[in-house]
Ligand code: FES
């Protein structure tokens with residue numbers, strides 16, 4: 070299949086490569102760009118393990134053709150680490166709350182939390198649970214994850230400092 074030129078913003082930097090029209094974004098990220106933080110679970114848009122931010126909004130990258138991100142912004146979990154190497158406050162809050170067990174759901178959870186706190190720095194528990202509802206966790210029972218997001222919300226100013234793109 071003939072490859073097509075694709076250019077987009079990836080974690081705040083320009084990315085350009087050639088992809089087949091049938092390439093899915095999750096495979097582009099993991100295989101061509103070696104960003105393995107984006108996980109693969111169901112490959113059917115059901116589990117949220119493959120969540121990335123597209124122009125700041127969570128999407129399931131396992132069902133998104135890579136060519137759909139032409140000229141748009143993608144943020145993966147790797148993009149949340151700050152230029153000085155420190156963690157995003159949401160990442161730190163997950164560690165501090167013990168919200169990471171096997172870790173398979175964690176990138177998707179954190180990116181959904183990032184999108185939520187970027188548009189609403191002070192969400193209630195119901196809003197947090199709703200925002201995270203597209204990501205399945207088999208390990209934690211969700212309570213510590215919700216606590217982690219609540220803790221990060223208390224540091225919303227820091228959460229907002231890091232740009233989602235650009
Ligand atoms: S792997 Fe994409 S939603 Fe499950």
Ligand code: FES
Nearest residue numbers: 171174206207208
């Ligand atoms: S920590 Fe294992 S699936 Fe959530």
